[in-house]
Amino acid sequence: MQKIGIVGTAKNTGKTTTLSFLLSSLSHFKKNIAVTGIGYDGEEIDNITLLPKPRLLIEKNVIAATSEKCFANSDVKFELLCKTGLRTALGEILIVQIIKPGLLVIAGPNKKSDLQKIIDLISKYEIDYLFIDGSLNRLSPMSVVDRIIFTTGAARNNIVSQLASEMKAIEKIFSFPQRKCNYENVNSIRIITKEGETEIDLNSLLDKNDVLLLSEKLKRDVVAIIIPGLISNEAFDHLLKALKSKFCVNVELILNSPINLILAADFLDLQKLIDNIEQSDISIKYLQKPKLEAVTINPFYPFLHNFHYEAGFISKNDFYREMKSQLTTMVVNIKENGEELIKQIIDSKMS
Amino acid sequence: MVRNILCVPLDPVHDVGIKIIKSELDKNGHNTELLSPDLSMEAVVNIASKGNYDFILVSRTLGYGVAEILARFVDLLDAAGVRENSKIVIGGKPITPELAAELGFDKGFGEHSTLDELIAYIEGREIKISNRGLHRTKKDFTSKYSYDFYDKEIESLLEEITDKTLKWSEGKTSNAIERAKLKEEIIQTENIALKEKLVDKYNVISDSVIVEANKNKNYPKGVRNVTESELESLRKYIKDSEPVNPVTIQHNNNHPAIFKFLGSGCPILDIAHGKICERWGIDGYLIINPSWEARYEGLIDGLLTHENDGTITSFENIKLMRELLDPSTLLTVRAHRGLNTPETVLLAGLAGADLTKINLVYGSLGAGTDPTRLAIDGIEAIKLAAKFNMPFDIPGNDELSGVPTWKTLAGLLINVMIGKKLSAKAIPKPLFCYGPHIVINGMMKQNFIDYNAAKIKLLRSIADMPIWPGEPIAFMTQTEERVQSANSTSYHAALAATLGVDAITVASTDEAYSRGPICITSRIDSIRAITDAYRFVGDASFNTTSKCDDFLLDLRKKLKDTLKLVASRNHLAESINLGDLGNKEDGAYPGKFGFETVKILD
Structure with missing residues (x-):
């Protein structure tokens, strides 16, 4: 089962449009499809801007994991496969198989560990593709997927060059390699030396004090530091200084996934973070590494006019050209060349 | 834990x-x-x-x-x-x-x-809080009153007037009274042959326009049946729009209930508006019938709509409103204007209305019904109100012309006493606004508080009875600007709240200027403004000036003088005809409809 997450740089960047396209296109290829989401998507009207939103049409036989209250306003017919015992703000998450297609709001697990439980449950049903819809700019639960499609657009920022720069930084973060090791399930920071390992009673490095605690245990022969939780931008700077002061060189900083590094800074500051990494002696590795599959672009943005949000658009051609020139990852405008993304997904599954 | x-x-x-x-x-x-x-x-x-x-x-x-x-x-x-x-x-x-x-x-x-x-x-506890549905009980603001009179002189005068009038009315009837009796049987019998016979009798004593409409569905211009699809879409709308997080207007239990008018001409629109206003906390509605309905002998049956002001008060229309509005919402049906007063009260009672609106004086002045006819019909209507246990509200007749307040209050009190004598609970509704007589004579030049407060204080000092200012409050203070209109209404509501009245009738912010059916947003404007006004005033009160006491003294004296004059006549109808409760100088003329139609019983 391929687990494909769709995440956005912001609200209204085209997650639902991308997911709708993938669901409808892949259904023509007779693939077994499942869908869930880490937030709430597919509603008729945007919760914040009150603008109409694209809705999610779920085809027959698709398996969906969504919260029970979402079925109240849905026109699908379904067979209940299992109750998960996992709860969201909209009730318990149910896994169902659609027997009559229709519109359905998807509100699935809101944290990483719950998403992993849903993946485990859905994997029993011989599924080819499980799509995990993102929510807003949320990323954290997506550490556990195989591939990520990033959506970005004018709703995030209507300056195309800035959108391209931040996506280039994200692409760079995804380019750091995976480190296969037996630390995938650890919950605390580990310092690995040639002689052995030291555990620190911390999950994340968030400020100077955390780094001080870690540096007390740092020795010159450190080869790797494993951080299962977060590392903040501030802590990252302090860590570099601490490593330097202890004359530690060629250290592998092993993070849970690229997402943990992206969360270290706001999107606009990611390039600065990458520059810091590239100027240091450390190398970044990941315990889990989803592949950055594609970047989809959306020229739409809501803007305030007379105290109401209205729809605006930047030039789709300029946007596409700028993104293509900056990225090596596939760039897709779903409404123009979405079929290229479908081909890539099918080809990579077969390979 | x-x-x-x-x-x-x-x-x-x-x-x-x-x-x-x-x-x-x-x-x-x-x-x-x-x-x-x-x-x-x-x-x-x-x-x-x-x-x-x-x-x-x-x-x-x-x-x-x-x-x-x-x-x-x-x-x-x-x-x-x-x-x-x-x-x-x-x-x-x-x-x-x-x-x-x-x-x-x-x-x-x-x-x-x-x-x-x-x-x-x-704490991990289950708590069942429903944010849907109104979950309120119907307000009752008459049962706590004894209707005992504190002012014995006024009580004595009212006794004299009503005793004479009730005695005079004995042995008299009208086609309206006979139709009401027939209509009760028509609605209640399941015997088709008998029903047809009764309908024939009803038709004999009705105007041809009404007979033609009931018999051949040949309705007056603009009147038609509500269609099945209209009814179905209304029911679906109500089903899909259950009130969420309903609002309570009153900040404390002593704040007056709020009534609005329903009378767009279309019961579907009335009910849709009614449902929305229920969510915003409205307590009840006055169903206002069209003016043409008052001019004909007989009423048209059926679920009816028409393209003009006022909603037809047929049994089916009232019943539909009762069915689809929340059971806690009070419904009062206007009955006193026209030639069908007893039958309208009967229909209101049978259809489940909570109150009816009768004023023997108001209905027979200013292009209304002949005073003799309305006195006879009105007395029967009040008996029917008592039979159906429906209190009746009595609007003040100074709102349409230049009738002075003391004459209006005299009329209200006469109705209260007739009600008491006939075991019906009356609710006087003094005008609570910039009424025509006040405008002309400058009683509110200083402020809008003193004169309104004086009226309420006077009634409170006379008898232990509910008071429901209307109609609507703030009438003639509102302009075309919605914010101004809502503000003015809310100030009057706040004043009413501080005076401890039981209910008020309020207009929508576009009521005087809508040039057609009023819009729902303007209905909500005034409700929201009052909700805030009630919250603002809470259990505090306004101070009146010494003018209020002067008004009170003056009103009491003139009220007594008026009652003495009425008591000197043979009965109420004679008094109205002679202009005691509003004359040509006041801009009030005895009504003409139904002139010389009162019959002596065999």
């Missing part, structure tokens, strides 16, 4: 809500820690990850772009492993369960959530 709770105001300014919540959680014995509102998200995550918190409560106002900030905060907590041990909860005015889910929180509490709900969630 004691919970450890981190309270996070992720907002530089708006942290009052989270402070209130912290205080309540402390009172309930939980361990709470309130962070300062100037911390970065990373700093909050740091604190959250190092403490042993069961819940992290976040308060934040929303705007475009804030959702992404909150989503990132949720991600940081998730990535830092905080979510494995802590539930994260968002609170703020616009928060809904859907928005909480979208942002990735475990739970959300919004504007309509209660502290009880939040505490129950924190």
